[in-house]
Amino acid sequence: MTRTPAPDPRRVGYIMSAFPTVTETFILFEIIELERTGARVEIFPLRPRGDETSHPEAAPLARRTRYAHVGAPATIAAQLHWLRRAPRAYLGAWWAALRGNLRSRPFLLRALVVVPLAARFAREMQALGVSHVHAHWATHPALAANVVHRLTGLPYSFTAHAHDIYIDRSMLEEKIRDAAFVVTISDFNRSLLGRLYGDWAAAKTSVIRCGVDLTAFTPRPPRPAEGGPFTVSCIAGLREKKGQAHLVEAVARLRDEGLEVRCLLVGDGELRGRLEARIAELGVGDRVELLGHRSRDEVSAVLKGSDAMVLPSVTTDDGDMEGIPVALMEALATEVPVVASSLSGIPELVRDGETGLLVPEGDPAAIAAAIRRIHDDPAGAARMAAAGRERVLAAYDLERNTAELRRLLLWEYDGPALPAAPAA
Known part of the structure; x- marks a missing residue:
């Protein structure tokens, strides 16, 4: 009979929706940094790998990622x-997943896939000697981690980012209650969980x-005072909440005011066709370029050639919005002046007039005015950008923040015990 190995205190199972994906560099480089410091991360995506473009750094990890399919023999055997x-435990996991997602048809249907996959992950994690399970996103990945916990007793945690706690919160309280701990990326999010579920959750x-x-995003050289149009970049997936349409309108306003602006949209997504149509409608095709997905090194090069980075995020009708976009951190690390919308946790990074400029969401006139302010006051813009890099150094350093996560994942934490949740 094959024995289950004793859990390796340095082996962590990571669950996410997909891996690798070009829009989730924060997961990729978090894993790379964890492994650089001696942890071993086993990767369990809920979706089989597709053909999506990814960063070249993901290739070695993708080769050993444990892809699974709900109809595969190994899944059925599990x-x-x-x-x-x-x-x-198995039937209880099914009952909890179905009951907890009963009021959300999309989540209920997804649970029919997540539970079988999680059962397979649970068996594989036991065989690998995983000692802790961590999920990125509080939705389906956290459900999978919860199922693994129910089947194996392995402690689990999850990182909550943005839409996963802003829109559909099915079973969220139970996931928090059962987790060993929860991580989130902003004070705004932590306060939200406290308002929703009580002080114990916060x-x-x-x-x-x-x-x-910070070795990949370093201060750019000084931009020439004269030398072509003022270059604005926007690095984000082409999705509604990123708000690129408002930036395109701001570019049209600046053109009408006589300011030569070149705008580079880095990223791709379902709104590409709509954006192309809007660019043509406003007659700014000679000023706005859609560059598609770019690698981290290419993003760094775009930033070094930019006079400003603008992220005109908005809140969608269903309540989706940003957490704190990593693209803003990368721009500030490069000492590029930034313009961003004042919503969610963004003001924790971009302090208006200090580390960047904040504008109301969905306001092309305010975006245009902020771009013009950076253009007209290069010395002031440079001071904000330098302060922005200092803010990143103090609070958004990948090495330091991953070390903090590592202490929790590997149970090296020696602080006060986390509070118990009240009885359900």
Whole structure:
């Protein structure tokens, strides 16, 4: 009979929706940094790998990522294994997942896939000697981690970012209650969990901010006073909450005011066609370029050639909005002046007039005015950008923040015990 190995205190199972994905560099580089410091991360995505573009740094990890499919023989065998070995835990996991997501049709349907995959992950994690399970996103990945916990007893945690706690909160309180601890990326998010579920939830949540590799994003050389149009970049997926349409309108306003502005949109997504149509409608095709996905090194090069980085985020009709975009951290680390919307946790990074400029969401006129202010006052813009880098150094350093997460994941934490949740 094959024995289950003793858990390795340095082996962590990571669950996420997909891996690798070009829009989630924060997960990729967090894993790389954890492994650089001696942890071993086993990667369990909920979706089989597709053909999505990813960063070249992901290739070595992708080769050993444990992709799974709900209809695969190993997945089916895992259901039989848990039915035979731990029927009450297995059926209890199903009951909890179905009951907890009953009022959300999308989450309920997704649970029908997540639970079987999590049962497979649980068996593989036991075989690997995983000692702790960590999920990125409080939605389906955290459900999978919860199922693994129910089946194996392994402690789990999850990082909550943005939409995963802003829109559909099905089963969120139960996930927090069962977790060993919760991580989130902003004080705004931690306060939100406290308002939703009580002080115990906030006390159980640690704020560990996403971080930037400060060796990859270094201060740019001084920009020439004269030398072509004023270059504005926007680095974000082409999705509604990123608000690029408002930036395109701001560019049209600045053109009408006589300011020569070149705008580079880095990223891709479902709104590309709509943005292309809006660019044509406003007649700014000679000023706005859609560059598509770019690697980290290419993003760094775009930033070094930019006079400003603008992220005109908005809150969507269903309540989705930003957490704190890593692209803003990367821009400030490069000492590029930034313009961002005043929402969610963004003001924790971009302090208006100090580390950047904040504008009301969905306001092209305010965006245009902020860009013009940076253009007209290069010395003031440079001071804000330098202060922005200092802010990143102090609070958004990938190495320091990942070390803090590592202490929790590997149970090296020696602080006060986390508070127990009240009885359900």
